[in-house]
Amino acid sequence: MKNRGLKNKKLGISLLTIALTALLLFTACAPGPTAPAGQEKVVEIGALVALTGPVGGPCSYPFYALQDYLDYFNDENDIPEVTLELVWVDGATVEDREISAYRRFVDRGIPLIISISEAQMFRSSTEKDEIPLICLAQTEGIMYPPCWIYSIYVTWAESYAVWCEWIMDNWKEDRPPKVVVLGPDTVAGPHAIEPARSYVESLGIEMLPSEYVAGYAPLDTSSELLRIEQNGADYVYILPLWSLAATVLRDADRLGLVGKIQFGGMENTQGVKMLEQVGASAEGYTSPRTGPWVDETEIPGMELLRDLRLKYGRPYDFAGDEQNGTVTAMVTCELVRRALEEVGYENLDGVAIKRAMDNMKNFDCDGIKQITYTPEDHRGWNKARIYRVQDGDVVPISAWLEAPMIVP
Numbered sequence: 001m002k003n004r005g006l007k008n009k010k011l012g013i014s015l016l017t018i019a020l021t022a023l024l025l026f027t028a029c030a031p032g033p034t035a036p037a038g039q040e041k042v043v044e045i046g047a048l049v050a051l052t053g054p055v056g057g058p059c060s061y062p063f064y065a066l067q068d069y070l071d072y073f074n075d076e077n078d079i080p081e082v083t084l085e086l087v088w089v090d091g092a093t094v095e096d097r098e099i100s101a102y103r104r105f106v107d108r109g110i111p112l113i114i115s116i117s118e119a120q121m122f123r124s125s126t127e128k129d130e131i132p133l134i135c136l137a138q139t140e141g142i143m144y145p146p147c148w149i150y151s152i153y154v155t156w157a158e159s160y161a162v163w164c165e166w167i168m169d170n171w172k173e174d175r176p177p178k179v180v181v182l183g184p185d186t187v188a189g190p191h192a193i194e195p196a197r198s199y200v201e202s203l204g205i206e207m208l209p210s211e212y213v214a215g216y217a218p219l220d221t222s223s224e225l226l227r228i229e230q231n232g233a234d235y236v237y238i239l240p241l242w243s244l245a246a247t248v249l250r251d252a253d254r255l256g257l258v259g260k261i262q263f264g265g266m267e268n269t270q271g272v273k274m275l276e277q278v279g280a281s282a283e284g285y286t287s288p289r290t291g292p293w294v295d296e297t298e299i300p301g302m303e304l305l306r307d308l309r310l311k312y313g314r315p316y317d318f319a320g321d322e323q324n325g326t327v328t329a330m331v332t333c334e335l336v337r338r339a340l341e342e343v344g345y346e347n348l349d350g351v352a353i354k355r356a357m358d359n360m361k362n363f364d365c366d367g368i369k370q371i372t373y374t375p376e377d378h379r380g381w382n383k384a385r386i387y388r389v390q391d392g393d394v395v396p397i398s399a400w401l402e403a404p405m406i407v408p
Helices: 056-075 095-108 120-129 156-170 194-203 222-230 242-254 272-282 300-312 323-343 350-358
Strands: 041-049 082-090 113-115 133-135 178-184 211-213 235-238 262-265 286-289 370-374 377-380 383-390 393-396
Touching: 041 056, 041 095, 041 323, 056 082, 056 300, 056 323, 082 095, 082 323, 095 113, 095 120, 113 120, 133 323, 156 178, 156 194, 156 235, 156 286, 156 383, 178 222, 178 242, 211 222, 222 242, 235 242, 242 262, 242 272, 300 323, 323 350, 350 370
Parallel strands: 041 082, 041 113, 113 133, 178 211, 178 235, 235 262, 262 286
Antiparallel strands: 286 383, 370 377, 383 393
16 A cells, blocks of 8 residues: 555544643644554545744634534545545644654655645655645745645735736826835745736836835834835735734824725735724725635535534634635545545555646636646636725625736
């Protein structure tokens, strides 16, 4: 059997306790006992998550939604006699921990890994180890040139480019609009947008110098906002999380900049928690979302997402980006199903999963989006839609717009 992560009995999850700011960190990376013959077959899926550390709160929501859908898939017995089991590690965005977790996944023979953290460090490893990886932290360095890493949406720079196209489509003045990007000095900050600079400037936008703040949830951003005002910015684009957007909007309101400058940001900044924290200061906030807003329950997949949260009772309220976890789980389950049909349980491995990925075309995620992979494009979904806060609600104000491929 090629995949040592496939057992003849569902593995019990072991607990690895790590001292981290007085919290217990649990992981499921210990092998279980050998099962008697005839018991249920298990396919393990690895997950690198960030439930603690600087992005732990916001990043937990798609992870819980991912777990919900996998439980639902197993309960529905959609692959008879086979259970999908999530083997997860909280890497807390600490590179050494994430690398260690990845190596453990490889040692277990896990055929597919999901990463809610940035995964560029695994580009060469996944190819060498022949393990495909679905990443939810999208940069050009991960996507291009295509490798063994895939996603379910466009890169952060590409969604920003869609937002800038929308600005130009609605700009009425004779001069170029001035846009500034604001975020932490990390891979998920303004650096993630830099590949789009040439494209955005070719649209006719003047990009002002980026502004860097102290981490993902700074105490105060007044000095950055005053500099932005002095430079004459028309738009501010915030990334990557709602925790930062809430601070910026509170400070902007206090300084009298809300309404004078238009604020927007990456889809993870346009969250329920941000709306709750800043109230009317969020009015008009725009974002290029790559999936529906959490309240769009007329979409079957979004209604299912809500139902599963109530059914399984995991400890989260809705944040706005849970659908990314749900779609990832849907894609994962379908890939395993297709690979099992092709090679059988005993021969399931990363190569079979990747072959299923490369042949996935227009896979319907219950109306949330349709996933297609090609040899040239591993993004899975190439569209974004502009959403704006209106009267306290997040509503779509554009059609689904095709994102450009911004290849370094």
